[in-house]
Amino acid sequence: MDVGQGDIVTIVGKNGSGKTTLTRILSTLVTPERGEAIVCGFDVVREPRQVRKRIGVLLNAGMGGFHARLSGKENLEYYGALYQIPQKEAGERIKALLADLELQDRGADQFQSYSTGMRRRLALARALLPNAPVVLLDEPTLGVDPWSTEQVHKLLLGLVSEGKTIFCTTNNMSEAKTLGKHVFLLDEGKLSPISQSEVMAS
Amino acid sequence: MEQVLVIFKRELKVKASYRLTAVVTVISALSGLFSYAFLGNGAVVSTTTTTYGMSLAAFLVSGVAFGSIVSSGVSMFTEYAGPSQIEEVMVSPTDFRLFILSSSLLSLLIGLAITGIMFLSGVMLFNLIYSYNLSLLVAMVMLGIFSSIGLGLIGLGFQIVYKQTYFLSWLLYSFTGLVGNMIVPVQILPGVLQSLAYVTPQYYFFTGIRVALGSNVATATSLLVTFTGYTLILLLIGFASLNWALRSVRQNGTHAWS
Numbered sequence: 001m002d003v004g005q006g007d008i009v010t011i012v013g014k015n016g017s018g019k020t021t022l023t024r025i026l027s028t029l030v031t032p033e034r035g036e037a038i039v040c041g042f043d044v045v046r047e048p049r050q051v052r053k054r055i056g057v058l059l060n061a062g063m064g065g066f067h068a069r070l071s072g073k074e075n076l077e078y079y080g081a082l083y084q085i086p087q088k089e090a091g092e093r094i095k096a097l098l099a100d101l102e103l104q105d106r107g108a109d110q111f112q113s114y115s116t117g118m119r120r121r122l123a124l125a126r127a128l129l130p131n132a133p134v135v136l137l138d139e140p141t142l143g144v145d146p147w148s149t150e151q152v153h154k155l156l157l158g159l160v161s162e163g164k165t166i167f168c169t170t171n172n173m174s175e176a177k178t179l180g181k182h183v184f185l186l187d188e189g190k191l192s193p194i195s196q197s198e199v200m201a202s
Numbered sequence: 203m204e205q206v207l208v209i210f211k212r213e214l215k216v217k218a219s220y221r222l223t224a225v226v227t228v229i230s231a232l233s234g235l236f237s238y239a240f241l242g243n244g245a246v247v248s249t250t251t252t253t254y255g256m257s258l259a260a261f262l263v264s265g266v267a268f269g270s271i272v273s274s275g276v277s278m279f280t281e282y283a284g285p286s287q288i289e290e291v292m293v294s295p296t297d298f299r300l301f302i303l304s305s306s307l308l309s310l311l312i313g314l315a316i317t318g319i320m321f322l323s324g325v326m327l328f329n330l331i332y333s334y335n336l337s338l339l340v341a342m343v344m345l346g347i348f349s350s351i352g353l354g355l356i357g358l359g360f361q362i363v364y365k366q367t368y369f370l371s372w373l374l375y376s377f378t379g380l381v382g383n384m385i386v387p388v389q390i391l392p393g394v395l396q397s398l399a400y401v402t403p404q405y406y407f408f409t410g411i412r413v414a415l416g417s418n419v420a421t422a423t424s425l426l427v428t429f430t431g432y433t434l435i436l437l438l439i440g441f442a443s444l445n446w447a448l449r450s451v452r453q454n455g456t457h458a459w460s
Contacts, residue, residue, distance in 0.1 A: 057293040064286025082294040
């Protein structure tokens, strides 16, 4: 499968079909048993550090890694440091992302007070914080309400129009339909492209 | 009542599945018992005075106070690589080793501060008399910190792969509490346990601290050389263990386990 710059690719598949594993391979977390994955020209196994400099990742368990007693903003500032973003630049991006994801009023609140959907949106903000050319999203709207989901979709499509490449997995066919110019079905380890009409039919 | 029984049975099943933990708990309890039994064996006071050149109180205070530096050891990094955090760090461009070391810096400083406070309180409250070799003391403290980092990295590798560090913690701290020369002078232990003491980093740390505080139980140079070598080996094993653990979880995908 080849994904060009500025494309958005959606992977659908049953539970256990390997969507998360595929995201984890692309994000250098898991070494593939066979085959090759190249991100921005860098091999995920041989050049993982180069890959990590060019990706933003929302993992399926992406609500994790936030400290319960720090605010959403403080948590993002911490990840800004891990993503090696200069403090001032990180501050500006965090402000913009919190607004884009409708969290600006809750940015100063402790993470433990966030609802499931808010936590997921904060995790998405973390994935977008490095402003990376490639964004890997594993079920980005899991647990997010329909109104915020729409907002997330708008944000992602906006990023694609800016030239970002988005790789997204989902169980939600409606999401695949909204996001997917290119939709693939992952089944028993095999990826097959599916058309919009097939997506709509399912 | 039925509900209580079901919950009880479930807990029993869970606990029974951790057989090693159960064995370790029993041996830890026995180890603690032995520590104090040896201590109370009558010869302790004369041992610390004649062998270490310091009173029993001075011996114990130096052991307990400086114990803060090496007490976290194996588990010193585990809180920073919990199941919910490790993946998020590993997908960032920050080197995992750098992340771990910088995250634990504050804890290390707190450990040092606690040591200082405990030691000074002990000295002032009990009028303890030491003769200070400050440069050796600083060197021993530094080696203690670096050996702890080595042990911490080994523990972290163990946690990442096996998802627990209890066994290692026990092995290195509960057990070596008996033979580590922290509270029980090695010289009053039976021969077999004395031999075991020489393979624990704690033995070199606590003996070195006592020498820096005026004891002539060993020569400073030989302690420094041995402990430096030991620390370097621990650091090498630690980094190798962490690298192996990271490779291992990348292969089987078990970074997060809850």
